[in-house]
Amino acid sequence: MRFxxxxxxxxxxxxxxxxxxxxxxRVTTTHAKTTTITFWDAYSSDGPEVKRLEKVLIPQFExxxxxxxxxxxxxxxxxxxQKLITAVAGSQLPDLVRSDIIxxxxxxxxxxxxxxxxxxxxxxxxxxxxxxxxxATNFWKGHYYGLPLDTNTRIWVxxxxxxxxxxxxxxxxxxxxxxxxxxxxxxxxAYLYAESGTSCWNIxxxxxxxxxxxxxxxxxxxxGFLNGPKAVQAVQMLVNLYKAGQMPNxxxxxxxxxxxxxxxxxxxxxxxxxxxxxxxxxASAYKNTQLAGTTVPAGPGGSVSVVGGEDIVMxxxxxxxxxxxxxxxxxxxxxxxxxxxxxxxxxxxxxxTKSLVKIHPYYATYLKQIATAKPRTPTPKWPQIDQVFQTxxxxxxxxxxxxxxxxxDAAQQVDGLLK
Amino acid sequence: MVTGSASRTRAxxxxxxxxxxxxxxxxxxxxxxxxxxxxxxNALVLEIPPKLIPHHPTTANYTDAWTSNKFGRYFLNSxxxxxxxxxxxxxxxxxxxxxxxRFSFPGRRILFGLLxxxxxxxxxxxxxxxFILAKNLGMLDSLxxxxxxxxxxxxxxxxFLLRSFFQDIPRELEEAMVVDGxxxxxxxxxxxxxxxxxxxxxxxxxxxxxxWDEFVWALTVINDPNKRTLxxxxxxxxxxxxxxxxxxxxxxxxxxxxxxxxxxxxQRQFVSGLTxxxxxx
Amino acid sequence: MQASxxxxxxxxxxxxxPGFVLFALVVLYPIARAFQISLYHWSIVPGxxxxxxxxxxxxxxxxxxxxxxxxxxTGAYMVFTVPAQIVLGMTVxxxxxxxxxxxxxxxxxxxxxxxxxxxxxxxxxxYMFITDGGLINFVLHDKLxxxxxxxxxxxxxxxxxxxxxxxxIWKGIGWSMVIFLAALQTVPRELxxxxxxxxxxxxxxxxxxxxxxxxxxxxFVTVMLVIGGFNVFISVFLITNGGPLDETQVLLTYMxxxxxxxxxxxxxxxxxxxxxxxxxxxxxxxxxxxRRPKDAA
Numbered sequence: 003m004r005f006x007x008x009x010x011x012x013x014x015x016x017x018x019x020x021x022x023x024x025x026x027x028r029v030t031t032t033h034a035k036t037t038t039i040t041f042w043d044a045y046s047s048d049g050p051e052v053k054r055l056e057k058v059l060i061p062q063f064e065x066x067x068x069x070x071x072x073x074x075x076x077x078x079x080x081x082x083x084q085k086l087i088t089a090v091a092g093s094q095l096p097d098l099v100r101s102d103i104i105x106x107x108x109x110x111x112x113x114x115x116x117x118x119x120x121x122x123x124x125x126x127x128x129x130x131x132x133x134x135x136x137x138a139t140n141f142w143k144g145h146y147y148g149l150p151l152d153t154n155t156r157i158w159v160x161x162x163x164x165x166x167x168x169x170x171x172x173x174x175x176x177x178x179x180x181x182x183x184x185x186x187x188x189x190x191x192a193y194l195y196a197e198s199g200t201s202c203w204n205i206x207x208x209x210x211x212x213x214x215x216x217x218x219x220x221x222x223x224x225x226g227f228l229n230g231p232k233a234v235q236a237v238q239m240l241v242n243l244y245k246a247g248q249m250p251n252x253x254x255x256x257x258x259x260x261x262x263x264x265x266x267x268x269x270x271x272x273x274x275x276x277x278x279x280x281x282x283x284x285a286s287a288y289k290n291t292q293l294a295g296t297t298v299p300a301g302p303g304g305s306v307s308v309v310g311g312e313d314i315v316m317x318x319x320x321x322x323x324x325x326x327x328x329x330x331x332x333x334x335x336x337x338x339x340x341x342x343x344x345x346x347x348x349x350x351x352x353x354x355t356k357s358l359v360k361i362h363p364y365y366a367t368y369l370k371q372i373a374t375a376k377p378r379t380p381t382p383k384w385p386q387i388d389q390v391f392q393t394x395x396x397x398x399x400x401x402x403x404x405x406x407x408x409x410x411d412a413a414q415q416v417d418g419l420l421k
Numbered sequence: 422m423v424t425g426s427a428s429r430t431r432a433x434x435x436x437x438x439x440x441x442x443x444x445x446x447x448x449x450x451x452x453x454x455x456x457x458x459x460x461x462x463n464a465l466v467l468e469i470p471p472k473l474i475p476h477h478p479t480t481a482n483y484t485d486a487w488t489s490n491k492f493g494r495y496f497l498n499s500x501x502x503x504x505x506x507x508x509x510x511x512x513x514x515x516x517x518x519x520x521x522x523r524f525s526f527p528g529r530r531i532l533f534g535l536l537x538x539x540x541x542x543x544x545x546x547x548x549x550x551x552f553i554l555a556k557n558l559g560m561l562d563s564l565x566x567x568x569x570x571x572x573x574x575x576x577x578x579x580x581f582l583l584r585s586f587f588q589d590i591p592r593e594l595e596e597a598m599v600v601d602g603x604x605x606x607x608x609x610x611x612x613x614x615x616x617x618x619x620x621x622x623x624x625x626x627x628x629x630x631x632x633w634d635e636f637v638w639a640l641t642v643i644n645d646p647n648k649r650t651l652x653x654x655x656x657x658x659x660x661x662x663x664x665x666x667x668x669x670x671x672x673x674x675x676x677x678x679x680x681x682x683x684x685x686x687x688q689r690q691f692v693s694g695l696t697x698x699x700x701x702x
Numbered sequence: 703m704q705a706s707x708x709x710x711x712x713x714x715x716x717x718x719x720p721g722f723v724l725f726a727l728v729v730l731y732p733i734a735r736a737f738q739i740s741l742y743h744w745s746i747v748p749g750x751x752x753x754x755x756x757x758x759x760x761x762x763x764x765x766x767x768x769x770x771x772x773x774x775x776t777g778a779y780m781v782f783t784v785p786a787q788i789v790l791g792m793t794v795x796x797x798x799x800x801x802x803x804x805x806x807x808x809x810x811x812x813x814x815x816x817x818x819x820x821x822x823x824x825x826x827x828x829y830m831f832i833t834d835g836g837l838i839n840f841v842l843h844d845k846l847x848x849x850x851x852x853x854x855x856x857x858x859x860x861x862x863x864x865x866x867x868x869x870x871i872w873k874g875i876g877w878s879m880v881i882f883l884a885a886l887q888t889v890p891r892e893l894x895x896x897x898x899x900x901x902x903x904x905x906x907x908x909x910x911x912x913x914x915x916x917x918x919x920x921x922f923v924t925v926m927l928v929i930g931g932f933n934v935f936i937s938v939f940l941i942t943n944g945g946p947l948d949e950t951q952v953l954l955t956y957m958x959x960x961x962x963x964x965x966x967x968x969x970x971x972x973x974x975x976x977x978x979x980x981x982x983x984x985x986x987x988x989x990x991x992x993r994r995p996k997d998a999a
Binding site: 434437438440441444445447448449451452454455458470471513514516517519520521524525526527529532535536538539541542543544545546547548549550551552553554569570572573574576577580604605606609630633634636637641652655656666669670673676677680681684685688692695696 | 710711713714715717718720721722724725726727728729730731732733735736739746794797798800802803806808810811812813814815817818819820821822823825826827829830835836837840844872875876877880881884885929932933935936939940954957958961962967970971974975977978981982985
């Protein structure tokens with residue numbers, strides 16, 4: 003008899019638990035008349051980006067468009083690419099994705115993105131309002147598969163107090179100063195410059211500033227460029243800093259030590275190269291640290307940084323393309339662009355440039371830097387190419403290969419991928 | 422001579438306890454460190470020297486995890502999935518085990534052999550075909566899908582354990598019921614199950630833990646943040662620029678404490694379940 | 703009689719059917735399916751077709767240096783963790799196999815890591831082994847002065863594998879201990895107690911009395927640990943994710959990356975199917991090997 007009670011109780015618990023577990027799913031289906039669009043992004047939850055999106059932008063959009071609900075799914079940047087690819091495999095893509103500009107060719111090539119130039123009747127007018135550089139990152143085999151959402155580049159971001167404490171009076175302006183200042187900082191037990199990886203995003207600014215390049219102009223060949231003397235020299239300079247104990251080991255293993263943000267807040271590192279979001283993240287998560295910014299130290303090729311940014315893309319599988327398109331337009335409108343600019347996202351609207359410096363003075367440096375910044379190679383194979391780049395440059399850092407060997411090897415592998 | 426031997430015994434016992442205590446210390450320190458970190462404000466998580474007792478403990482990480490990070494939701498998801506998995510797995514495997522333990526039927530050896538194969542293959546190796554299967558069944562991104570695959574994955578071990586337990590139930594008891602005209606269902610429900618409560622508890626706990634802790638499958642198939650389970654949620658706390666370790670370990674503590682409690686309470690069943698497999702192999 | 707026999711059979715199948723159908727669908731069918739997929743250049747994107755390439759994925763693996771390194775790393779993980787878990791688990795079991803105060807408490811504490819989720823302990827170990835500010839480097843460098851500088855644990859292949867192995871051992875000792883302890887308790891107490899008092903010859907007695915009695919259990923534990931070693935995934939995935947430079951890739955992390963980062967389901971399946979075969983072969987070989995002395999006796 004008691005046993006039957008146990009079964010009954012168990013059954014009850016199962017029922018309750020299953021209900022609790024599926025309740026979340028039900029929320030989206032109860033309102034038959036509202037359309038829900040799902041939007042995946044890697045907006046940073048450390049800073050104000052996610053809050054702006056979820057507390058300001060989406061409510062505003064839903065107010066303007068009754069009947070459309072936006073479901074925001076924030077995934078950490080490091081996991082987003084894998085999640086996207088897995089969703090491609092499972093046919094589980096959302097309606098909209100805020101994709102890193104370097105993934106758009108890959109996703110377009112997989113055939114999962116909706117070409118926008120043939121889908122949006124007003125594509126031409128939107129196109130004319132945004133910067134051409136960021137727009138170009140959406141172009142693949144004759145079509146535009148997305149719209150630029152934000153753009154950015156990396157500048158020299160530093161903690162002036164930490165820098166003073168490290169015996170360096172002003173940020174380095176040239177490669178030569180970078181080297182001597184790094185030695186000075188080491189003498190005071192700090193690292194002048196911390197870099198948290200060896201991918202192109204991390205290393206390419208140095209190669210380009212030194213006058214080197216990754217491929218030829220038409221993106222068909224890396225040998226003779228990636229392993230050319232200018233590129234080798236730039237990487238060699240960084241490797242020398244690392245070997246002299248003047249750069250922290252997070253460059254070869256970003257998990258292995260104090261992250262750039264924590265290190266700069268704790269005055270262990272004085273500087274990093276980073277985008278505008280760093281300022282807003284510090285303002286909210288590291289309130290005691292004031293950051294300053296200047297252009298990347300110049301080499302023989304000038305001060306050349308890397309173009310970053312995100313595009314907003316619509317998936318072919320989206321069942322709510324009209325509603326999704328509305329949200330795209332909304333995100334490209336000056337209201338949304340300005341709101342996100344306050345959270346550290348540089349707008350892509352030509353009209354917003356003037357007011358940008360008023361929002362935050364640091365944008366002046368970013369605007370100056372982005373004028374000369376270069377994009378990474380636009381190809382569907384970019385994730386694999388960047389993997390090769392990252393692996394080979396790291397080999398040079400750990401000393402398992404000389405810089406020349408590592409880059410020559412990398413160039414050969416990249417040649418294969420560019421074919 | 423006698424006192425000498427007694428003091429020697431005591432000395433040996435002392436050495437025993439000393440060695441064991443050092444070992445226990447090493448087992449426990451990481452947990453203590455985890456708990457200590459969960460009580461530190463974020464700025465101090467990598468302080469030097471590391472402190473096992475924080476100076477200004479704060480529960481901010483816990484409230485933060487529970488409120489602003491939807492941890493309550495993830496907790497319920499994990500709980501719901503684990504309870505449903507446990508229920509279905511114990512139910513289905515006890516029926517299978519009864520069939521294997523008490524009936525002779527054509528194909529018994531082959532089917533049991535197949536079950537043993539399932540016992541040997543680690544689930545992780547099947548993740549690709551299972552992913553495709555889940556896609557075809559429409560079970561991606563669904564908690565029901567999690568229960569379905571978790572249940573299927575725990576059946577082999579549970580059936581194996583329960584079978585050996587059922588075999589130990591004296592046949593005479595069942596034969597007496599047969600004489601009274603009881604059919605197989607009645608024997609299963611009225612005799613075998615009630616007599617096997619400890620064993621059912623054992624496999625129940627195993628299934629619950631397996632489901633509660635499962636990570637890879639959920640990470641791969643779940644996209645909707647409202648359907649995340651605790652392990653995925655914890656792993657996704659790692660930020661892009663810095664990991665909020667205090668938050669990670671507050672969340673971890675929330676996830677681990679129920680398991681530790683359950684283990685301490687059901688320890689006996691747990692150990693018996695573990696050793697059934699080993700000592701009968 | 704005949705009719706009741708048929709009824710029995712029918713009942714058996716009824717008991718068996720729901721569970722076995724689910725088991726067959728979720729476990730058996732995927733085993734076969736993994737093999738099938740591994741013969742294709744599998745195309746998962748809707749609207750594209752898969753191309754049959756025979757054993758192409760397998761020959762690809764043979765020429766893939768990262769596959770070999772992953773195999774090596776998986777092997778290294780087993781070499782590090784399996785003997786250590788057996789020896790340490792046995793040591794603790796032997797020490798606990800006596801009349802002593804708080805025995806149950808000790809057993810519980812040793813077992814705690816076993817029931818703790820892999821995700822939690824992996825993140826915990828990553829945190830403890832952080833180069834600057836981590837607990838381990840603090841103890842080794844600042845406290846004990848055993849090393850001259852903070853060790854960059856996760857930046858190098860072997861030190862990173864060491865961290866992952868230490869985690870595996872730490873988490874696994876309790877499991878083998880509990881099983882060994884249960885096995886030791888089946889050995890007659892008088893024999894063991896004589897051994898305990900007679901310190902000098904304790905080891906000899908252990909070898910003569912306890913060890914032979916629990917040999918089959920050791921075989922079982924070894925098999926399970928080896929299978930567990932091949933199954934290492936979460937710790938690697940969360941501590942190094944195969945990095946730096948694929949140096950710490952193990953078979954399952956490499957398989958996972960091939961499938962879910964590069965969409966190469968065919969190659970991924972060939973890796974996991976290979977692994978399944980190795981696991982089978984090893985378990986069977988080990989069982990045979992350990993059974994022989996008992997059969998002979």
